Amino acid sequence: MKKTVSILFFTLFLLGAIIFSFQQQKEKFLPPSRLPEEVVPSPISTNRCYEWTTPEGDRAALRIVSLDGELTGSFNWLPAEKDSKTGIFDGALTEESTEDGLSVAELWWHTKGEGVTATEQLFVQFDEQRARTGFGEMKDRGDGTFVYANLSDISYMPEMAAIACSEI
Numbered sequence: 001m002k003k004t005v006s007i008l009f010f011t012l013f014l015l016g017a018i019i020f021s022f023q024q025q026k027e028k029f030l031p032p033s034r035l036p037e038e039v040v041p042s043p044i045s046t047n048r049c050y051e052w053t054t055p056e057g058d059r060a061a062l063r064i065v066s067l068d069g070e071l072t073g074s075f076n077w078l079p080a081e082k083d084s085k086t087g088i089f090d091g092a093l094t095e096e097s098t099e100d101g102l103s104v105a106e107l108w109w110h111t112k113g114e115g116v117t118a119t120e121q122l123f124v125q126f127d128e129q130r131a132r133t134g135f136g137e138m139k140d141r142g143d144g145t146f147v148y149a150n151l152s153d154i155s156y157m158p159e160m161a162a163i164a165c166s167e168i
Helices: 002-028
Strands: 045-053 059-067 070-078 085-097 103-113 116-126 130-135 138-140 145-148 155-163
Touching: 045 130, 059 116, 059 130, 059 155, 070 103
Parallel strands: 116 145
Antiparallel strands: 045 059, 045 155, 059 070, 070 085, 085 103, 103 116, 116 130, 130 155, 138 145
């Protein structure tokens, strides 16, 4: 009889331990409807626009869209007389900034102008109030993409003023 009671208590103890363990595992894997809501950060997007014009009819317009550190947008170089180029770009901010506090972006500008399409390296310096694009001698790097021939010879002009993007 003692043996039967001992076996009964042992069986009940073992059954209780199994049920307790199962209950603990069940709480670890809640169904999706019972999971606590996670705070998902929304991507921060900024949209900045700049423009430069002259009385002679020259115009440059730049739109920079920044989303999670990646940059996209468009740049249109529209001189009054000739050699206009327009296109979209993609790229990123560099870790550099100018002496006067402007951020520096390295972009790949997919241009179209005078019947020719190309991809060109484009550096842009900008902040909330102004932007400057880098112009300089370009060379084909061998795959049809044009890069600056000499980074120290880039001229940053003209200075474009910030405008409302609805004005572009």
